[in-house]
Amino acid sequence: MTIGYLLAIPVVSAFCCLASGTKAFVRFFFVAGAVLLAAAGEYFVFTRAGQGNLFAFGGNLFMDPLGALFAALIVALGLLSAVYAGGYLFEEGPSAIPLRKLRRYGFFFHLFLFTMLLTVFANNLGIMWISIEGTTLASAFLVNIDDKKSSVEAAWKYLILCSVGIALALFGIILVYYSAALGVSGGGNYLLNWTFLAGRAKELNPQVMRLAFVFILVGYGTKAGLAPFHSWLPDAHSQAPSPVSALLSGVLLSCATLGILRFHILTKAATESPFSGHLLIFFGVLSVAVAVPFILDQKDYKRLFAYSSVEHMGLVAAGLGFGGAWGLYGALLHVVNHAFGKSLLFFCSGHLLHQFGTKEIGKIRGILKVNPLLGGAFFAGIMAITGMPPFNIFVSKFFILCGGFAGGHFFACGILLFLLVFIFAGFLRHACNMVFGIPEKTVRAERNRVMDGVLLAGVFFLVLLGVWVPGPLHRLILGAVSVAGGTTG
């Protein structure tokens, strides 16, 4: 098993989906591809992660613990999302989706997974850039799967803003390359390879690196949904079909964050100053702050979750900025936790849309009465995402803030704590009206085994990760922390 084979799986599934003649075939390839990818991916990641960096394609691709962590997340979320979509999109009935679209959906879905995997496995920074641009292009079609006015609008904004962002990031990459070409001797073809640069970071020109980091931060920050570059995010996440929203929110944003992190590591080592860390903290806190009003006063629950993603990416960025064992561990664990929490919420939102037929918060009442399982899962998701124990995000939030306090960033942490209270208030305000009470009108109360199963699995993961970080995951994150902390090449 190599990185190449792993990357081939989604490509093959994508084309199988495109080539399928019936819905059943599409569904089969769609789900089976994800299952295969998840099984192979998790096996690969957890068996090989501990054995040092694994290179492929002439060193252009590689897997270090950091990449492995994200890869494990991508394939796991891909599986959940695919299984859920398998129940959600392929339903027969009056509102059934035509085969043409399903084929397209399956194709782009797996292509999307492929580009994300490529992102996390990329060693060559140029390839990483290409693959991140690829994720935009692939997912733009997923956002706009139903060709409605609003989804076209969302997809357009997504495309334009992320393309601009990614272009700026490329500017930064060229600057990095330039500073490498200037100062580092003997790089040859490896000059854009992250492993090479990380090893020789001290030789990079610090001033150019600072400039480069600014471009990278703005560029990948746009993709990662950091404020004030996040504007595309609520539109795209709210218009995409729920399983796609889950992937967008859960892993895509994190992949872009990984991009930032890679450069943060280089910049920190090159400049030997907290410059990049401070910028990360600033934009992290700003993202949380910007999310607050939108969460407090929100009418559309999918947008609510989207803004919450802005908030959580802010937290991750702040955690990375805080640094130290606590901050890095917290931020990386937060990526995992947020992915599970947010995807559960988006799965719930798919359910809600299905049953209540509206995205408006004000029109939904008494979920618990209509569908206790959904109501419970939804509320659990809300509690998880706002950082309540015994759910997982509490743990990572705790670590991130520990990191902040340990690093002496009292002011930033104080603001974060303050803002988090408002975010909690906003979420609870919406949730308690949606989940509790008596439903206003009779709503469809049909159940779907697969979807229910996914919800239960989601809640299970939330609680499990909240009380226990499994050993392999722990070791993986520890490895990633040592990479991010610059202690290993």
Add this chain to the structure above:
Amino acid sequence: MGKLVLAQFLFYVLGGLAGFLRRKNPEHSNRIACVSALAAGVSGMFYSAGILLSGKGIALSFRGGVPLCGAVFLEVDALSAFFIFLISFLSVPVSIFALGYNREYFGKKNVPLLGLFYNFFLLSMVLVTMARNIFVFLTAWEIMSLVSYFLVVTEHENPKARRAGLLYFVMTHAGTAFIAGAFWLLFSASGALAFDAFRAHAAMLSPGLKNVVFFCALVGFGTKAGMIPFHIWLPEAHPEAPSPISALMSGAMIKTAIYALLRFIFFFLGPVYFWWGAVLLGFGIFSVLVGILYALMEKDLKRLLAFSSIENIGIILLGIGMGVVLISSRQPIFALFAVAAALYHALNHAAFKGLLFLGAGSVLSGTHTRNIEELGGLIKKMPWTAACFLTGSAAISALPPLNGFVSEWMTLLALFSGVDCEGFGIRFFSVVLASLLGLAGALAATCFVKAFGIAFLGLPRSPRAECAREGSRSMKIGMITLALSCFGLGLAAPVIVPILGKLSGELTTEISGNIPLIHGSFLVFPGGWSQISLPWVFGVMAVSLSVIAAAMTVFAGRVSVKTGPSWDCGMRGLTPRMQYSGTGYSKPIRRIFSFLYQPSRKVEVEDEGYSVLRTAKHFESGIRPLFEETIYRPMAKFALYFSEKAKRIQTGHIQIYLGYIFVTLLALLLFTRVSS
């Protein structure tokens, strides 16, 4: 001992989960939940009492699943044991009560789920007191909030319950933010998550940090405790929960905040500062007075009790605050007395407030209303409830020889002992505070006379009150147990106070332990000012009462006793509507404290008739909820208004979005240039 701790955990967990086995039969599942909670409570009482008596703590360690936080280390020292005792002690009668009370919910609610929350609520409270690590503490603390939130919104069909739950959870979360901040500041100073490290590091903390940590802890735990002005959730949330839960929330949950405050002040922050005590006293007296004044105006029985909880938290804070003041004024012996008074009051409050909430629950289940204006005459229909409620009322009004009196007496003396300190301010305020506490005691008596008198005495004011029925046997047993304990905790003061004294003495080296607070059956104030013996008081009263009764039968013989209608100065045709209403009862108070209440009245007058004979068609009077209207509502309004305005940054125009990116990029580049 350690086995009993595990047994308690096990009972809670299994009891919570086992209810689901008999989910089809709510009777069984309720019984499983309540009985296991009861068993857990009993085992908790045993080991905590054992620890309090022997002074030897228990430490338990589990392998934690969460990395970086180390093992889950739980420890029961004397302070924890005291609060575990409090919780367990209250949970026993409450569980008995719930056996019968929860029948209310059969068929309407998910009974096993209720049982699960009930058991986990108790468990989380116990864990809060045992946690010895920030992570475990915060987890337990938040789970406590979460589970109690679920319990508050048990009747979520009612929008009021939802609102109350929202307010509660948001406020308590805000409080948690402060608490967490306080913990993290300690963590940043000591570099470890464990409480032991904090304690070891306490002496090395910088004064500025200590002050900030104290402030954060005070606001955070003050919110949970219901300290004014952070109290507004309490009168909303406590009444909405099922009554056994209200009893636990008021009796036990808010005490966990007191526990944590004590732990902070005496364990983590090292030598205390004078101003901390002053601030505690300020908040304490403020809570005491405002709490009881608002309670007086309530006609909702459970809200009244909730406001009174605020008052009692204030009394406890007065004790703690005075302890801090006395420590910093180098009066370690008096400080011991003050802290012991606070602890004692915490225990007593658990007993009588638990009792009163159970009584209110019994009334609620018998009449389906909490509005005392609709009650009346319940003493005939619900004699047991009435007797128990009366006991609770007398205890909370600090009447001898019940338990409330003892702790109030101790608090009064602790406050008064400030006159022995140096400094004009302390001396002056200690006496003023003591007399203000006296004022609050008298107002509390008024409040509970009103509550008991209007609800239980006189004639029924509505059909609901007329059809009232006494609760089931288990409800009665639950209440009677607590009523007896109100007597017991008062009479057993000579046994309890030395234990509390020892406990307070162990809190910090700044307090002198080993001071005899007891002489025979007497409670002795260490300054030699005073002593008191509740058994004697009880005995003298019993003797004098029996002497009077005997003397009367002996000297005056038997006399005829006739029953007739009320005389009422010769008025005939007395109807229930002519009785004094609860609102009328507290009207004089409302008038003289109108600066606080800002009462409003709305009268609609009938048009016909001469002006002298004009009658009111509709009369409405109310008071202005000052804190809500001046602090919280404007805050919430502002937050929403601000959000609405701030949301405009997301205009929908892609050019504007690009502009954000562009401007930020420019700014960052300029910043980079300038800063290099």
Add this chain to the structure above:
Amino acid sequence: MSSEWIPSLVHFFGMMLLVASFGIIAAPQIMASVRAYAVHSFLLAVITVLVALAGHVEHLLISAALTVVLKTVVIPRVFSKMIHRLGVRREVESYANVPFLLLISVLLLFVSFYVTSGLRGLEPVFSKEFVSIAIFTVFFGMLVMISVKKAMTQVLGLLLIENGLFLLGITMTFGMPLLVELGISFDVLVAVFIMGIFMLKIRGAFEGIDIDDLTELKG
């Protein structure tokens, strides 16, 4: 060719690039803007060739050829077809008038020189000012995207940014590794095509490609 006059030629073309940039914003019609862009790209290709000659970096010639083919031929073609197909009105509709935009451009030019003025220890292939010109081109592309109302011109702005990147790449470092450069070019092409598809979709959904219509999603 003597290598002494190459740098001055490059300088000359760099200045011409700036002029071409201004042309894009000053053009009265979309097609004129597109043509200005084509000129801009052509100048870029010329610079690339010069750099390749100066530094004897052969793979840059491939890049130059690609640039010429893609950016001066294919993309303008695509644009003119799109304009035809979508029936876009020809005028460039902008939120601000041309003098104002030019004024801002000058300001941006100053900023881009200022931010690079502090860099020390640089030994670029030609001169430091190309960093500034590249940054300016990126800024300018964004300015175009912000100031115009049509989806089509936004894409043009994006392409302008891309040109800025390209300029930076070749003048600073003799270009990136070929693989990366090819990938990037390919990506640009795909992006333009996908945006074209979406423009068609916008046209289908909104009956026009005025971006002012695309403001339903807010808050």
Add this chain to the structure above:
Amino acid sequence: MTLILSVFQAVLIAGFAPAVSWFIKKMKAVSQNRVGPRFFQVYFDLIKLFRKGMVISGTASWVFHAAPYVFFGGTIAAALMLPVIWKGALCGFMGDAILFVYLLALGRFFLVLAALDTGTAFGGMGSSREMFLSSLAEPALLLSFFSIGFHTKTLSLTGMMSVLAADSPHRVIFFVSLAFGAVLILAIAESGRIPVDNPATHLELTMVHEAMVLEYSGRYLALLEWGHQIKQLLFLTLLANLFFPWGIPDTFNAVPIVLSLLLYAGKIAVAAWVIGWIEIHFAKLRLFRVPDFLAVAFVLALLSFLGQLMVGRGA
């Protein structure tokens, strides 16, 4: 001997209480050119009431029955703590001034409940007013005790008296005379006299205590009235013995005891005269003016304490 003397003190208070009532009534009558009751009339009234049958409202519950006993018992228990003609008291050891205050509160608690028990408007009115006034009087009384206790360094009633007695008169007058004013006002308020309450009327506008006991008759009424009189005497005794503690013996010799008894009677007579004088010369205050009156007591007690703080502590 101690025991006998202590019991005698209690009996004395109980027996003497109606006489004080009589004294004031008589004084009032004389001032109004009436003859007034004979001395024994007050006793006869009580005895008569003890023998009479009772009519009890059908609405009343056991609280109604219990209240007279608790009220009387609480008052008696308080009386047992007070030194009268000797520096000790039977139950002086069992508690302090705070207990004294709260024992009175206990009696009141049951009395006001009993007033609500019959469901009449008058009862409710009296009950409400009584609690209203006493909530203001109680802290003032506590403050007065604290103020004295600050001087005497003890809060036990017997202790306070002994310390004051041992002190030189000018010091006592200097330090605690303001507190005397406070206790005087409280004595008026607690015993339900003009200008706080009018014991001689059943007028709806003015009744406080009387409104509460309207429904009582016979033996219960006797207990309540008697208890009320005892309470009145308790306050007068406080005035007499705390602020004029001289001449009270701490030995058991007959002569000083008898002298002390006479002295006590004299002091009480003076105190009663003061109360009567006020009753004659003042009109009843409006209910909502009473808090101002009680505030005077509070302020006096506070000033007494403040004065000591400024000048220095006594004893």
